[in-house]
Amino acid sequence: MNKLSEQIQSGARAFLVTEYKYLSGFVFLVFAVLVIIYSLDPPTGKHFGGSGDRVDGIRAGACFLAGAILRYVFRLYDLCDYILCVISDYI
Secondary structure, three states: OHHHHHHHHHHHHHHHHHHHHHHHHHHHHHHHHHHHHHHHOOOOOOOOOOOOOOOHHHHHHHHHHHHHHHHHHHHHOOHHHHHHHHHHHHO
């Protein structure tokens, strides 16, 4: 039984490592696309909240990257379940 449990754990770990490799590649691809798009054609006007300068691409990419990193950290430490439990105590 212990041998089967170890095999399942190693398979799950290998799956997660592969999944996060592909996911990190996707995140950096989307980051690059956001930086390029919003640097070449920055949003303008009060409805978009953009300043109209070329730095908006870096801002958009940095926000996306920060969200992806925070999501990874929350999943890594299972903080999502903890936060939902804390929130549900107050509802």
